[in-house]
Amino acid sequence: MPLNITVLPASTQAGRETIRALLANKDPPNIQAIYRDTSKAPSDFTSHDNFKAVKGDVSADTGLDFSDSDAVFYIPPPTYDGTDSTEHGTNMANNIKAALQKSSKVKRLLILSAMGAQHDKGIGMLSINHVTDKILEGSVAEVVMVKPGFFMESWASSLETVEAEEPYYESFITPEDHKLVMVSLDDVGKVCAEQLLNTGNSLPSNPHSFNLLGPQGYSAVDIQAVLEEVTGKKPKIKLIQPEKLSEFFGQHVPEQYATEMAEMTAACLPGGLIAPEMEKEDGSVRGSTELVDVLRKAAAGEKRERSGAL
Ligand SMILES: NC(=O)c1ccc[n+]([C@@H]2O[C@H](COP(=O)([O-])OP(=O)(O)OC[C@H]3O[C@@H](n4cnc5c(N)ncnc54)[C@H](OP(=O)(O)O)[C@@H]3O)[C@@H](O)[C@H]2O)c1
Secondary structure, X not given: OOOEEEEEOOOOHHHHHHHHHHHOOOOOOEEEEEEOOHHHOOHHHHOOOOEEXXXXXXXXXXXXXXXXXXXXXXXXXXXXOOOOHHHHHHHHHHHHHHHHHOOOOOOEEEEEOOOOOOOOOOOHHHHHHHHHHHHHOOOOOEEEEEEEOEXXXXXXXXXXXXXXXXXXXXXXXXXXXXXXXXXOHHHHHHHHHHHHHOOOOOOOOOXXXXXXXXXXXXOHHHHHHHHHHHHOOOOEEEEOOHHHHHXXXXXXXXXXXXXXXXXXXHHHOOOOOOHHHHOOOOOOEEOOOOHHHHHHHHHHHHHHHHOOOO
């Protein structure tokens, strides 16, 4: 009998890639994917017999039915609606816990966490992961927490600025030769799928938590070289110094979250609270995808979109 696995929110980056990896397995499990808006489920998922999109919202506590699930993958989503991040994370984790308590079938809970999530302060937005891990540890027989590095795909937006008349890209990784731990979403999906398919097999500890890294770290200078390799253009690096991080993130998210993002980023840079544990090899899992492959794929996707092929 195939396993029944619930993924929520299924529209998260990690949720989407894990579903992709599960469906590509030779014996795919049955997947219940919870979306706030089920029309966002990709057609290559909805066309698969083992995939079912279900409407649900983890913060509003709707549609969280795990009664037929052997395993649940929960990715705590961030919010930008003005709610305090710790409060938002606590509310969602309590909703997940209550839904798990209503189901006696769930054996394994996989949580997407983050390096540094064990700290109760000084980690900015990762407070969502801190409260999630605390509230959900011990909630079912097998709890696994995967702590990935920075998602490599985040640099895909730099492909646009490299197209500017004077090519440039913005990097918050300082100093410019400091290598930050990163991992591709493809590797995140594969490792999370493997953890879910291992439901019922014993864990080295409970909860079992491990860092997920890519094959190597990348500095601002390394990213510049990769962008040049992919596009043929050498961008100037606009380095965002630590004291300018809040202002930088403030261009993309409301001020309250920009401050949290700045604190989280500074904690990952040399001298920061999380930095020492980021390179920890002990018990870590390494993916194999390099940044150049991720950005080549993103660039090819952009080209196809521009030519109207998508
Ligand atoms: N990004 C990284 O580099 C990274 C690295 C390590 C760990 N993490 C962890 O990964 C987790 C996800 O972070 P992310 O920034 O990468 O987010 P993300 O995967 O981009 O997820 C955001 C999506 O979640 C969905 N969502 C939000 N609130 C929801 C709700 N109440 N109910 C249902 N769906 C909801 C939204 O999709 P719709 O609008 O389509 O509903 C939204 O697009 C966080 O816990 C983060 O700490 C991230």
